[in-house]
Amino acid sequence: MHKNTNALVKAIRLATLAVIAAPASVLAGGFSLNEQSASQMGVANAGAAANPENATTVLFNPAGMSQLSGTNISFGAAVLDIDAEAKSGAKAVNQLGGDVEGSRGGDIADPAVLPNFYLTHEINDSIDVGFGIHAPYGLAADYENDFVGRYFADKTELTAIAFTPSIAINNGQGLSMGATLNIMYAEGRLSKYQDIRGGVYQQGIQQALAAQGVSSLDQLPPSVQQVIQQQAQQGAANLGDAYEANFGAPYADIEGDDIAVNFRVGFLYELSEQTQIGFTAQTGTEFELEGEIELQGYPAPSAQSPLGVAPQTLTENVTVPLAIPESATIGIRHQLNNEVTLLAGATYARWSRFKELDIYSREGQAGQVSEATGRTGDDPITHITEEWKNTWQFNVGGIWQATPEWALKAGYAFDESPVDQYVTARIPSEDRHWLTLGTQWKDVQSGWTVDLAVGTLIFADDAKVDDREYSHADPTGQPISNANYQAEYELSAWSAAFEVSKAF
Structure with missing residues (x-):
């Protein structure tokens, strides 16, 4: 027992350090991350709310902990590599309507590593508890310095880490209920060149x-x-x-962080020995990323400069609100026979909460940036219209238990993009199809299980960006300047994941 406890403590420490160091990734379906578990990724997360294979049920449906015995751990990581690059023909004009010279910006998305760790423990026949560490949200884009759309975007980063204590109860007659508290820490960064x-x-x-x-x-x-x-x-x-x-050109760089909390509740019901259905719902919340804007190279009057102005650096304390959507997921698992299990599910997310990406001053009109730019009242320092829409994700998958030790998995998901009319250089997005394959090896005697999964993302179309500048007072009205960036983006991606699970 002492040996197992030491191994468990080490696993928790390693998982925590890995998540803290993990980069984020550009996504098609908003900034939620799907790659949270190799065992569920093998079936494209199909029926995850109704298929508590291991401790990852802490994330997908806490009610599923009631179907696990003793103590269970699952830990692993996923690699997600998305290629996102503007095609030839990308063009931009400045605020006066003049052409902007520059490159297409290169491949804006670097590979991302997304670790995870989950733990469940059976208190008694009716109560189970659990804990998870994972990265629920992530976003990253980084353009080359001479990017033609540099007045609209340079770096965009969001890294979120969630710590999820959970509890589940069951009535002993096929119905289980669970609840999870998501304590999330997020860091964000936005930067661009100023016209x-x-x-x-x-x-x-x-x-x-x-x-x-x-x-x-x-x-x-x-x-x-x-x-x-x-x-x-x-x-x-x-x-x-x-x-x-x-x-x-002047360069604006904004960084901030915050802690936010939301809740997830789940239900799991056994319709029969072969079939069960699960449902989860998550509340929305909002990060208030507090940090600082640094505006480098902003022109200030200078008698020594032949232009009459010279660069200065301005700073100001700011807040960036970031909405996290409510969501609801339903899943079903049906065991066709002893070898074949069929899975299906759907998720609805209220991304319409994300209407704008604004930077607000925490110093009022006396802040250096506000004073220099003439910002007044409650207006934001900068405004980006988003106006996202609510989305659906649909999943189907299957598991073939080829031998007592080996299982083969496959899945498909359609992931709808929340980005509609206002497709920006920061988040070039389109609907996507997710195809996955997985395999699982289990040592029946020791309880150790290893999952491997691979997936590919096929985007429904090129992302068509038409970035413009809008007023915060009239976010969907006429643009407030001639500035514009237009491009079509080629998007493709692959992912791979591994997971180790153990039942004690």
């Missing part, structure tokens, strides 16, 4: 109006209006080009 031309243009207009002794262009004859606008635009273009040639 100063729009601000310089507006400043030029205001200076011309002051010289004319009026407060609005409408107070001037149309011919004078046209001259002022042309002069302001030419001046902004010249200064913007000269500034970037001498100092480079």
